[in-house]
Amino acid sequence: MSVLGLGRMGSALATALVGEGYDVTVWNRTPKTLPGARSVATPEEAFETDVVVTCLSTYEVQQPLLSKNIKTLVNLTSGTPEQARATAEWARQHGVEYVDGVIMAVPQQIGTEQARILYSGQSTHHVLDAFGEPVHLGEDARLAALYDLALLGIMWSVFGGYLQAQALVQTAGVTPQQFTPLATDWLATVGTFLPEMGEQTAHRNYETEVSALDINVEGLRLLTRANEEQGLDVTVPQALHGLFQRAQSNGHGAHSIASVIEEIRK
Numbered sequence: 001m002s003v004l005g006l007g008r009m010g011s012a013l014a015t016a017l018v019g020e021g022y023d024v025t026v027w028n029r030t031p032k033t034l035p036g037a038r039s040v041a042t043p044e045e046a047f048e049t050d051v052v053v054t055c056l057s058t059y060e061v062q063q064p065l066l067s068k069n070i071k072t073l074v075n076l077t078s079g080t081p082e083q084a085r086a087t088a089e090w091a092r093q094h095g096v097e098y099v100d101g102v103i104m105a106v107p108q109q110i111g112t113e114q115a116r117i118l119y120s121g122q123s124t125h126h127v128l129d130a131f132g133e134p135v136h137l138g139e140d141a142r143l144a145a146l147y148d149l150a151l152l153g154i155m156w157s158v159f160g161g162y163l164q165a166q167a168l169v170q171t172a173g174v175t176p177q178q179f180t181p182l183a184t185d186w187l188a189t190v191g192t193f194l195p196e197m198g199e200q201t202a203h204r205n206y207e208t209e210v211s212a213l214d215i216n217v218e219g220l221r222l223l224t225r226a227n228e229e230q231g232l233d234v235t236v237p238q239a240l241h242g243l244f245q246r247a248q249s250n251g252h253g254a255h256s257i258a259s260v261i262e263e264i265r266k
């Protein structure tokens with residue numbers, strides 16, 4: 001078993017494999033050692049093992065390192081769905097068994113059940129069990145990268161909104177300790193709206209008895225103005241206001257917020 005890439009995540013993966021009792025070989029561009037593992041000077045030496053786990057910064061960095069001498073490749077480098085598809089195709093053409101996965105966790109969670117490893121494609125490998133909870137998404141190799149970026153997109157939007165909120169409440173001297181409990185409760189409530197919203201995006205039926213887009217466009221106008229009044233950056237609320245406003249102009253004012261997806265699909 002080999003791990004290519006001993007960055008923050010690669011080191012955690014290799015450490016988990018050592019902990020599970022695997023015979024582990026590691027390679028890193030900048031020579032590094034890892035307790036319990038054998039370091040090699042070239043990727044080619046790592047390819048002699050039965051399984052090669054890759055965890056490098058990008059596919060661009062990873063691609064030139066790959067070789068048809070790899071027997072089974074467990075690719076845990078983050079990339080786009082198209083990059084995953086192309087790598088799966090490369091593996092198929094070169095007779096390399098291929099598992100495409102993404103890690104929905106931080107290095108400190110690797111080896112615990114909090115680390116969800118999403119994977120897709122036609123192959124699986126029990127090595128994923130050493131890293132956390134593997135979840136197979138389907139045979140299409142693009143799926144893991146697709147879910148990864150979709151879920152991270154939600155996370156980054158939430159973080160952007162949270163940081164904007166912190167900046168805003170702090171202008172009135174509110175502390176993070178005072179505000180954050182309400183924010184986390186509110187996020188839990190917001191999460192309960194997602195199943196209905198998801199259904200509406202699938203059926204493209206945006207009737208609502210809850211909250212019309214019109215009132216949300218007005219709310220975003222107020223949010224942008226409140227941030228401006230405090231001299232804060234308004235990139236995030238302004239972008240959302242612009243997007244929601246376009247959906248409103250295109251006839252969705254009385255519809256639910258889910259109708260905004262019609263603008264995004266353009």
Ligand SMILES: NC(=O)c1ccc[n+]([C@@H]2O[C@H](COP(=O)([O-])OP(=O)(O)OC[C@H]3O[C@@H](n4cnc5c(N)ncnc54)[C@H](OP(=O)(O)O)[C@@H]3O)[C@@H](O)[C@H]2O)c1
Nearest residue numbers: 005006007008009010029030055056057061077078103106
């Ligand atoms: N950290 C996280 O919380 C996290 C969570 C989920 C997924 N991931 C994914 O895991 C992957 C690795 O992330 P990380 O946090 O471990 O990053 P990192 O700490 O920055 O490590 C990057 C790794 O890539 C190697 N590398 C960079 N450029 C290279 C090149 N030109 N040739 C060969 N090796 C090169 C680095 O080698 P050197 O040591 O020589 O620079 C290092 O081993 C990424 O795809 C990331 O999206 C990370």
